[in-house]
Amino acid sequence: MEKKCLFLPKISSYLDKELSEAERLEMEAHLRACAECKGELESMQGLDRLIQELPEVEPGPGFDSAFWKKVDALEYSRPARKGLFAAKWPSLLAAAAVVMIGIGSILYHSLPPKAPSIQEIQLATNMELLRELELIENLDFLEHMDELMMMGSS
Numbered sequence: 001m002e003k004k005c006l007f008l009p010k011i012s013s014y015l016d017k018e019l020s021e022a023e024r025l026e027m028e029a030h031l032r033a034c035a036e037c038k039g040e041l042e043s044m045q046g047l048d049r050l051i052q053e054l055p056e057v058e059p060g061p062g063f064d065s066a067f068w069k070k071v072d073a074l075e076y077s078r079p080a081r082k083g084l085f086a087a088k089w090p091s092l093l094a095a096a097a098v099v100m101i102g103i104g105s106i107l108y109h110s111l112p113p114k115a116p117s118i119q120e121i122q123l124a125t126n127m128e129l130l131r132e133l134e135l136i137e138n139l140d141f142l143e144h145m146d147e148l149m150m151m152g153s154s
């Protein structure tokens with residue numbers, strides 16, 4: 001790890017001509033000897049030049065209207081895209097809402113406030129059975145449905 005030069009933080013002040021005469025002379029003498037500071041100065045000067053050159057690369061008078069035409073084109077193309085999504089979203093949201101209501105009513109009916117712990121155990125057991133059903137492909141679902149109903153009513 002090389003130690004950072006103590007003059008480095010002063011370079012921007014030097015560039016902005018904020019240093020005193022003595023400091024400026026000291027800096028200029030240092031810059032001749034320190035490659036690190038010289039490199040930093042050059043990159044800062046390059047950045048300064050870039051910033052100063054920015055107004056010169058300003059777009060011509062035709063650019064503005066061309067730019068806004070593009071924006072307008074985007075604005076016009078947007079409703080068409082929106083329409084496609086708008087057609088799909090409500091049905092998806094409706095489906096999601098149905099699922100949510102379904103889960104909500106299942107939880108509400110299977111977990112009455114009187115005996116939640118027993119119902120919770122039954123629900124968990126039913127969930128386990130359902131998970132097993134997914135694994136055992138050749139078994140009749142309705143047959144197990146009866147078991148589930150029995151467990152739920154017991």
Ligand SMILES: [Zn+2]
Pocket residue numbers: 005006007008030034035036037038
């Ligand atoms: Zn230095």
